[in-house]
Amino acid sequence: MIPIFWCSLLVALAQFGSSQTVSSSDGYTGYSLSVTGNDTDSAVYETEETDTSNGTVTNASTPPDVYLNASVSVGEIDITVKNLSAKINIDAQVLSLLQFNAGVDLSINAVQLNIQNVTAKVELEARLENLVLMINDTLNSIDLNPVIATLGSDVGSLVDTALGGSSTSSSSPSSSTSGLSARSVLLDEGILYSVNDYTGNTHTNRILDQAGNIVDQKLHNDGSVYSSQVVGSYWHDMTFTGHERAVLFNGQSAKESEYSYTPFNGFSSIAAIYQDTEGNVLGTRVLSEIEGGGSSTIADD
Known part of the structure; x- marks a missing residue:
């Protein structure tokens, strides 16, 4: 029985060392993940039909942004069974009625399982150059087009509507439209622009x-x-x-009207005015600053 166990163990280890494919049922969809490696130092995880050349024809593929190399090595598995014995006693008598007596005595003194020299190695290499470039391009785009930074609330409203969100949550100025909404504290406080001078108490917020x-x-x-x-x-x-448009403002039917504010060249903002059916102002909300404005002085030269 022991040789059969060792044969099964060797077959299992041989199958582990060969190439194996993880199916999509293991959580990988859209590509096939294969694990290869016949030595005790490394195992390579590869995905089929994954283009890492970024559209450039080269002799060698461009290194991926994230590289994972994982390996597990078991140096020795030892199983020892001591004093395995079995005794069977049969006593049969035919004459003077049938008499049958059977006994089984089975004993195992000790079983010792020893697994040693187990090593595990995981190498993870992440190249963040492309991520840095994407963040830098995004910041440059916002710097050149300030309107991008204030479009988050409008995008959130569109996404909320597309996903079936209620009109109450998307039109109330005191509540967030969705997780994508990105508003600055200046807009939430109704600040149109600021003039700051830290050389004295001469800060001004126009709201x-x-x-x-x-x-x-x-x-x-x-x-x-x-x-x-x-x-x-x-x-x-x-x-x-x-x-x-007709909206709900703090639970009350209201009309939302958009107004633009351009006090001087280089600055423009959009605000919403909420009115009831009689034209009374119920509230306001600064929606966005299309072109930023303001100034800040730290100290005089």
Whole structure:
């Protein structure tokens, strides 16, 4: 029985060392993952039909962004069975009625299993150059086109609508439309633009308040407001864009109208004004800054 076990073990180890393919039922879809390696130092994971040349015809494929080399080696497996014995006693008698007596005595004194020289090695190599280039290109695009940074809320609204989200959550200015929404604190606070001068308490935030007024807030260096002054309003200083729709604002039916604000060249922002059926302003929301504006002074030269 022991030789049969060793034969089975050798067959299993031989199959492990040969090439094997992991099917899609193991979680890999769209490609076939093969594991090869006949030595005790490495095993290579490969995927079929994976183009790593980036469209360039070369003699050798371009190294992949992520490379994994894993290996497991078992140096010795030893099984020892001590004092295996079996005794069978049969006592049969035919005359004077049939008498049959059978006994079985089986004993195993000790079984010792020893597995040693087990080594495991995993090599993971990640090349982040392409990731750095993608992030750098994205930041350059945002730097050249500031409107990209403020489009997250609109994209979130579109995705929420496409996925069957309710119109209540997508139209309420006080709630996030989806996980993709990306809004800055300036937009959430209704800030149109800021002028900062750290040489003195002369910081100014121009905001659109919830009544539709354009207000200049004077701030200390710590950000606390010490004075406010109304300098305009949406109906006098903003231009209607022509976009309006019926929405729910804080659970109340309202009309959302979009206005653009361009106080000087180089700056433009879009704001939403929410009104009831009688034209009363229920609230406002700064949607985006198409072209950023403002200034900041740290110290005089």
